[in-house]
Amino acid sequence: MARALGLWCPDWPAAAAAATADSAPERPVAVFSANRVVACSAPARAVGIRRGMRRREAQAICPELVVAADDPGRDGRLFEPVVAEVAELVPAVEVLRPGLMVLPVAGATRCFGGEESAAEKLIDVVSACGVESQTGIADHLATAVIAARHGVVVAPGAGADYLAPLPVGELAVEPSLCREDRSELVDLLWRMGIRTVGAFAGLSATDVATRFGADAVYAHRTARDLPDRPPSGVPPGADLMVEHHCDPPVDRVDAAAFVGRRLAEELHRVLMAAAVACTRLTVHAVTTGGQEHSRTWRCAAPLTPEATADRIRWQLEGWLTGRGTDDRPDGPIGVLRLEPVELVRAGELQYELSGAGLPGSRDLDERVHRSLVRVQGLLGGESVRIPVRSGGRGPQEQISLIPLGDEPTPAADPTAPWPGRMPEPTPTVLMSAPVEMRDCADDPVRVTSRGGFSAEPTTLRWGRRSWELCWWAGPWMADEQWWAAADSAIVARAQVLLDDSRALLLRYRHDDRQWLVEGVYE
Structure with missing residues (x-):
């Protein structure tokens, strides 16, 4: 059985934001998206900052809090040197997201004499980069990731016993293991009296598949310490690999990101024609001097064109802007190649019947929301506001503008009588x-x-x-x-x-x- 090692860098978005802001290690740092805390450092948690907290509340608790906007590009760029150092020891590294990577244990144990020795060596390597980390080892990837968050080495065959007493919320704490948001699933299980992972694992697979959605089946497999994904039966083919020869060669991050986005769209057209979707992808970049830089990315859900382009940009930005001269490429990028490593049937990637990108579709709503959050991160929390129906007599009083991400609480109750209120229709x-x-x-x-x-x-x-x-x-x-x-x-x-x-x-x-x-x- 091929065991897996998970290496987790706690609070990576906050650590990356602190490094960008050149903040002192003891100063509290919080990362915000849509005016809510999405990550915070240990000093911030020590003073009461928690995920999901509003920005105003967090700053009221800790006025000296370092505030940073959520920036996946920054997180990926700063994580690339850490991955590169680990890859020097164990080349077969897979990045689940910035701040979390997994690798096979077999090769590392042969080099370092045992699982614990390999884990300690990897922690030392990451510490040399100025980054804190924890490792976990288990039979399967998902269990290894959960174990890494607790710094535990799970004995062979004991994964289910290790997971059983953990709170059922552990199945939702790592987004890279989820195909969708599991907060509703965890809440439902809690209200049903299922409080531990073992209690959830005790349900029959048929009952879970009948009562819950597809991601719940995936979570149920994780709770039972089964392989992370059933065999897809789709072997990667050479005809699915896409390649682009850069003419002229690329030596700037923006130009590399532009080429990467075009190549990501081309890859997904090829995958759609083959009726498959990619869950594990290797990005190869080759310089004009022959130097090659490769990185494998894994995702619980099939990669979309946007997610693929993001991972290409993170990798190339971290490589082209390497901190040391030894980390930088020896010349401009001449060839960019995307190689699907693991494929699933196209049925694994389903869209709403309204069609992706059409008005009212979830795909369009998510892209609009991401754009607004990005603008909010650039201009400040109060810069993007959404209208909420409020109470009042005049048309302007009947709308309250709420910062994006805040609770949509109107300034006045719209259901109150409001004598003297202007009748419909309302001015356009x-x-x-x-x-x-x-x-x-x-x-x-x-x-x-x-x-x-x-x-x-x-x-x-x-x-x-x-x-x-x-x-x-x-x-x-x-x-x-x-x-x-x-x-x-x-x-x-x-x-x-x-x-x-x-x-x-x-x-x-x-x-x-x-x-x-x-x-x-x-």
């Missing part, structure tokens, strides 16, 4: 532009204290232009926040139709006697 375009209403004598039209117009409006002046009013309705009065003297205001709204067929919603405040265009009906 919202704005706040000053205008003037005039009567036939060209005098300003105001709203009286009795709730009527001071004169019949005939024209509307907006900037330097004037329009004739074809129709108008209102005004409707509302005494807002009368209980708070500082914030109270008597406002009135009216609807008008201009001679160019545009319909406007106007708002009037008694305190400054000013009309504003609050919305445009389209």
Whole structure:
């Protein structure tokens, strides 16, 4: 039985962010995505920072917290030198994600005289890079990864006994072992009274396959310490390998990433034509001088074109920007080759019936969300906001803008009565532009204290232009926040139709006697 060794670098996104920010080791660091903590360092956890915590709450607990945006490219680039050092000792290294790699134990034990000696040697090698790490050894890959998070060497044949007493949440803590988010599965199992991995493993495979989804079957195999993936029956073929000769040769990261994305799309067209999907991929880069740099990437779910392009970029960026002169290539990249190592049937990769990339599909929603999160990471947490239906009388008050990632809590209850609320339909375009209403004598039209117009409006002046009013309705009065003297205001709204067929919603405040265009009906 070929045993596996997992090497895990704890809190790698936080460690990479600290290295980029040149932060002191004792200073707390947290990585945020969509204004939520996705990773944090040990000093941050010591002061109470936890994953899933909001940014405001985390900074309130620890004002000196180093805040960093989630950046998989940064994590992959800084992890490449660590992988390269390990590969010098054990070439057959597979990267599950930045911060986690696995390798076969057999070759390492022959070199170092035993499993424990091999694990200690690898930890020393990683420590020389200035990175903390833990190792775990077990019969199968998934068990070895879980063992690495606890720093345990599992005896041969004892994987199921080792996993049995662990909390069932252990099956969801490592995303690289999951084909989808398992938080709902763990929550459901917990509510069913299944609290340990052993209790979940005790269920029959038929019951799990009938009651839960495909990823739950995969998790059930992990809980029983079975091989990570059943044989696919699809041997990799040479005709599925894709290669690109760079002309001119590539020596810049951006150019290499561009070529890698094109090659990833070409590979997936070839795989789709063969009705297969790739779960383990080796990326080869060959310089014009003949030097070759290879790395194998493994993923629990079949690799998509975007995931493939990301892994190519991480690998090449780490190689082209190596920290030492010995790590750098001896020349520009002349050949880039993608070699599928492990394949599964195309049925393993399923999309929604609506079609990937179509409006309303999960694929499109995820790509839009990733783009917004990226913008938020560049510009700050408050820079990207999403509208949430709120309570109020005017159309602008009925929308609350919430930072992306925060709880969608409206500023006011939309189900409250709200007397004086404007009826449907709501204006399509919202704005706040000053205008003037005039009567036939060209005098300003105001709203009286009795709730009527001071004169019949005939024209509307907006900037330097004037329009004739074809129709108008209102005004409707509302005494807002009368209980708070500082914030109270008597406002009135009216609807008008201009001679160019545009319909406007106007708002009037008694305190400054000013009309504003609050919305445009389209």
